[in-house]
Amino acid sequence: MSVRVVEDETKAAAYLARGLAENAIVVDVAVKGDEGLRLARTGNDHLIILDVMLPTGGILTILGSVDGRQ
Numbered sequence: 001m002s003v004r005v006v007e008d009e010t011k012a013a014a015y016l017a018r019g020l021a022e023n024a025i026v027v028d029v030a031v032k033g034d035e036g037l038r039l040a041r042t043g044n045d046h047l048i049i050l051d052v053m054l055p056t057g058g059i060l061t062i063l064g065s066v067d068g069r070q
Helices: 010-021 033-040 059-066
Strands: 004-007 028-030 047-050
Touching: 004 010, 004 033, 010 028, 028 033, 033 047
Parallel strands: 004 028, 004 047
Antiparallel strands: none
């Protein structure tokens, strides 16, 4: 299973990544919304965990862009 974590707080991102990795889940972390959006469009992640309040590219922008509404 592959999970993408989009989180600008490095400690929170590391905590999530460590917990997921301990359960044999492949984790990639993006710290900026635009980076997370780019990777979501090109990646084959099974799950994307998005921070609600990203300073660049909010969650609605990312979700709308990934599903083709924007």
